[in-house]
């Protein structure tokens with residue numbers, strides 16, 4: 001079992017254009033779709049499609065249209081709140097360019113935040129998941145240390161607490177890494193650079209650049225880092241550091257949910273006892289599969305690309321730069 005928390009879910013509206021977005025112009029759209037989104041829901045959906053047991057916790061007001069969109073997707077624990085789920089807008093074009101407009105989302109009161117934490121603790125105490133994934137931005141009204149509060153509550157109130165993965169950004173990621181010691185983080189290269197407060201070295205390949213930036217994080221502040229690099233694949237920094245390229249022939253349609261699918265791919269392979277290389281390859285194959293699908297349509301096993309994923313060993317993570 002894997003439990004996810006989506007603190008700030010979103011009804012994802014996607015508009016598909018037949019030409020590149022022309023800012024300030026009127027354009028005809030080819031198609032539109034609506035998906036019940038939010039990072040933790042997406043992670044749970046990919047895992048469920050891959051055959052894993054999942055439970056997705058989220059705040060949800062009575063009568064919110066999101067409930068109908070999410071019905072039957074994955075088992076949910078909906079914590080009653082007063083604010084409505086936001087709608088995020090995605091615009092895609094035939095070149096595979098994805099433009100995304102994300103709203104701040106509902107405001108959660110202190111009591112609603114407590115109820116959300118209690119629901120996560122209860123889900124972990126009842127189902128003994130191997131992983132808890134805390135996913136996405138935080139709703140308005142929460143402190144940037146909200147995920148730290150969730151982690152502390154789970155680690156102190158649950159017997160044999162799960163491993164904890166965190167996929168967020170900005171201050172929420174900074175706080176979580178400073179005070180929460182997550183077992184796994186999943187930043188992209190820009191989120192990683194912001195987290196460590198450095199720019200990416202420009203004179204080396206991107207996988208080497210993120211390897212350099214991640215060295216001070218693993219294992220001192222986080223157990224492992226899965227750093228996704230869009231079309232450049234992903235890097236896993238754990239006992240060793242590995243880079244995996246994307247498989248050949250992937251036609252990008254919408255990258256929304258690609259990073260969530262990467263995290264799900266990692267967790268799926270982990271729950272089957274995969275090696276570090278297998279965790280990373282599974283992450284990249286699931287991410288690339290979702291990138292090839294429209295809107296927030298998420299990878300199922302049938303969508304996984306068939307081509308070989310090239311994996312390169314970059315270094316041993318724990319030797320880091322000590323003494324240099």
Ligand SMILES: Nc1ncnc2c1ncn2[C@@H]1O[C@H](COP(=O)(O)OP(=O)(O)OP(=O)(O)O)[C@@H](O)[C@H]1O
Nearest residue numbers: 188228229230231233257258259260284287288291
């Ligand atoms: N252009 C692309 N071509 C092929 N695969 C891609 C492309 N972009 C993303 N992917 C796949 O999706 C994974 C995650 O992508 P990315 O690094 O963009 O995640 P992200 O920034 O967390 O995105 P999001 O939060 O929108 O899901 C990549 O590691 C890769 O497997």
Ligand SMILES: O=P(O)(O)OC[C@@]1(O)O[C@H](CO)[C@@H](O)[C@@H]1O
Nearest residue numbers: 010037038039088102136137257
């Ligand atoms: O504002 P957040 O929580 O960072 O991101 C929200 C979101 O962009 O994440 C998912 C894709 O990863 C989408 O379903 C959703 O719209």
